[in-house]
Amino acid sequence: MPKEAVRRKLGTGVLNRGDRLFFGITSAASYFAFILVALILVFLIAQAFPALKDQGLAFVYGSTWEVTPEKAVMQIGPMLYGSVLIALLGVLLATPMAIATAYLIVFILPKSPAKLATNLIDLLAALPSVIIGLWGVLVFTPIAQGWADFLHKNLGWIPLFATDKGTTSLNSSPFIAGWIVAVMIVPIITSVTREIFSQFDRELINGALALGATRWTVFRRVILPTASGGITGGVLLGLGRAIGETVAIYYVLQLSMKINFFQILEPRGGAIASWILSRFGEATEAEFHGLMAAGLVIFITTLVINLIANIIVNRAQPWRK
Amino acid sequence: MEKVVADPRPAKQPWNKSSKLASFTGGRGFADATLITLAFLLAAVVFGLLLSVLWSVVSAGAGAMSPQFLYQNNRYISTTTSLDYGGVGHAILGTLWLVLLATMVALPLGLAIAVYLTQSQSKLRNLVRSITQALAGLPSVVSGLFVLSIISFLGAQKSGIFGALALFPLMLPTVARVAEEALRLVPADLRLAALGLGAPNYRAFFQVILPAAKSGIITALLLGLARVVGETAPLILTIQANNGTNLNPFDGGVATLPTYIYGFISAGYASSITRAWGASLVLLILVGILFITARLLTADKKKKKAKK
Numbered sequence: 029m030p031k032e033a034v035r036r037k038l039g040t041g042v043l044n045r046g047d048r049l050f051f052g053i054t055s056a057a058s059y060f061a062f063i064l065v066a067l068i069l070v071f072l073i074a075q076a077f078p079a080l081k082d083q084g085l086a087f088v089y090g091s092t093w094e095v096t097p098e099k100a101v102m103q104i105g106p107m108l109y110g111s112v113l114i115a116l117l118g119v120l121l122a123t124p125m126a127i128a129t130a131y132l133i134v135f136i137l138p139k140s141p142a143k144l145a146t147n148l149i150d151l152l153a154a155l156p157s158v159i160i161g162l163w164g165v166l167v168f169t170p171i172a173q174g175w176a177d178f179l180h181k182n183l184g185w186i187p188l189f190a191t192d193k194g195t196t197s198l199n200s201s202p203f204i205a206g207w208i209v210a211v212m213i214v215p216i217i218t219s220v221t222r223e224i225f226s227q228f229d230r231e232l233i234n235g236a237l238a239l240g241a242t243r244w245t246v247f248r249r250v251i252l253p254t255a256s257g258g259i260t261g262g263v264l265l266g267l268g269r270a271i272g273e274t275v276a277i278y279y280v281l282q283l284s285m286k287i288n289f290f291q292i293l294e295p296r297g298g299a300i301a302s303w304i305l306s307r308f309g310e311a312t313e314a315e316f317h318g319l320m321a322a323g324l325v326i327f328i329t330t331l332v333i334n335l336i337a338n339i340i341v342n343r344a345q346p347w348r349k
Numbered sequence: 350m351e352k353v354v355a356d357p358r359p360a361k362q363p364w365n366k367s368s369k370l371a372s373f374t375g376g377r378g379f380a381d382a383t384l385i386t387l388a389f390l391l392a393a394v395v396f397g398l399l400l401s402v403l404w405s406v407v408s409a410g411a412g413a414m415s416p417q418f419l420y421q422n423n424r425y426i427s428t429t430t431s432l433d434y435g436g437v438g439h440a441i442l443g444t445l446w447l448v449l450l451a452t453m454v455a456l457p458l459g460l461a462i463a464v465y466l467t468q469s470q471s472k473l474r475n476l477v478r479s480i481t482q483a484l485a486g487l488p489s490v491v492s493g494l495f496v497l498s499i500i501s502f503l504g505a506q507k508s509g510i511f512g513a514l515a516l517f518p519l520m521l522p523t524v525a526r527v528a529e530e531a532l533r534l535v536p537a538d539l540r541l542a543a544l545g546l547g548a549p550n551y552r553a554f555f556q557v558i559l560p561a562a563k564s565g566i567i568t569a570l571l572l573g574l575a576r577v578v579g580e581t582a583p584l585i586l587t588i589q590a591n592n593g594t595n596l597n598p599f600d601g602g603v604a605t606l607p608t609y610i611y612g613f614i615s616a617g618y619a620s621s622i623t624r625a626w627g628a629s630l631v632l633l634i635l636v637g638i639l640f641i642t643a644r645l646l647t648a649d650k651k652k653k654k655a656k657k
Contacts, residue, residue, distance in 0.1 A: 224647015
């Protein structure tokens with residue numbers, strides 16, 4: 029009998045009382061995950077509704093945020109765009125670093141350094157974002173400012189590295205925020221990639237090497253294609269984390285409602301979650317609902333990203349079903 | 350007699366043909382060297398950044414360290430008070446307490462979801478897995494806003510229990526996902542053998558699968574803890590700060606290390622920044638203790654196995 033059929037048959041037997049309870053509890057816990065997502069949606073929508081009704085669709089793409097006692101105009105376009113820009117920068121920086129680290133750990137390093145490296149990466153994953161933020165603003169920003177100056181001086185003719193006239197110091201930019209986000213998501217991508225790499229059939233790799241393939245060829249033609257699904261999953265997990273990142277970006281980025289499309293060295297940008305944090309303290313009743321609406325936008329954005337991610341990952345890893 | 354001459358051309362290697370780098374440089378060694386060097390360089394950046402963070406926290410945090418910084422609270426302390434007075438004792442207790450409250454719900458629930466995903470035959474498993482994974486991407490600030498909207502709906506006062514409630518949705522998917530991985534790594538044959546011997550599913554789980562996956566479950570717990578112990582945004586939104594020690598989750602503000610750090614960075618004075626570094630060092634040590642404990646437990650288990 030094929031394995032699948034055996035498994036199916038095992039599941040259809042009559043369950044005794046203990047098992048019914050056992051599976052009842054686990055099912056209930058699982059359905060709670062749905063309820064939790066539904067609850068989050070319902071509560072956020074209920075609180076966001078007054079603002080959304082008031083502001084209309086311009087809430088998402090407009091670029092004005094003016095709240096006075098008489099009238100409240102709340103639009104988050106630049107913040108939403110800025111979040112995506114910073115997340116993409118972070119992913120772009122983090123992915124090569126993560127794949128390289130995972131490759132070294134699994135395939136190159138001897139056992140004990142590999143173990144040390146794994147532990148260090150896991151430690152990095154555990155570093156709280158507020159610590160990264162503190163380090164980011166006091167230690168990393170001066171360093172990254174040097175890199176930004178270098179890029180601007182030598183590659184300033186590329187629009188990506190250009191700045192506005194009159195901009196003198198290149199701190200608090202999406203570039204720096206992108207690095208901070210990269211530091212936070214490297215461990216996520218690394219651990220997923222390492223997991224996939226370590227499940228490789230070593231004989232496949234040794235076989236390819238024995239047949240005369242170079243390490244480069246093995247990496248490019250055997251390892252990467254097989255692992256790409258898992259890596260994509262890790263990258264999307266990182267992307268979700270990056271879009272929702274709040275405190276660390278709050279410290280290193282100059283939030284501005286003047287939209288910054290691609291001048292990543294310019295000291296103004298947006299991050300929707302940080303915007304919520306920055307406005308929350310002195311929020312009026314109307315603004316409170318506006319910030320809830322902003323939260324709803326982040327939630328829906330990340331939810332969609334994650335659902336797409338899961339479809340890709342599940343398709344890439346058929347053995348998980 | 351006709352002599353057989355070996356073909357002087359190198360044998361064709363279909364896999365190397367595809368490697369443009371190798372054929373471009375004419376040497377296979379070059380491609381390999383590039384790959385390894387690049388990998389080492391990129392990894393060096395990662396470890397450089399990590400060590401920079403660790404070193405900054407340790408060196409700057411050491412300036413704030415003293416016994417009273419660890420056990421005193423923040424009463425009568427302003428942002429410019431000398432570092433001889435006041436500390437983070439109240440925040441350490443508050444953080445541990447809130448995280449413990451969140452864990453008490455998230456660990457059993459996460460484990461139950463992991464069991465459902467690996468042991469049951471339900472057709473809804475893929476859907477549950479998708480929703481759990483989607484929850485893993487829940488931004489921490491959204492979790493805070495969610496709980497804030499509950500507070501506003503109930504008309505309640507902000508208090509510790511709401512902070513714990515805001516940490517719970519962040520912890521749950523991490524625990525569930527890592528625990529699922531751990532349970533999945535247990536060979537299916539073990540479970541089938543237990544079932545074949547007549548054990549009901551729950552005994553197969555508690556007596557065979559759970560012991561086999563113990564270290565993985567502990568990893569799940571620790572990654573879950575690590576995910577929330579330093580969460581700042583949800584706590585800023587859902588609890589009030591407190592300069593004293595308060596362990597009553599239903600009444601009054603609670604101090605936590607992340608919100609303490611947040612508050613003292615925002616103040617911006619030299620001594621307040623030093624306090625923030627000091628609290629960061631305490632938080633880092635807390636995380637470090639969790640980590641090392643976990644690794645030692647895992648190592649112990651492996652050693653025992655090797656002896657047998």
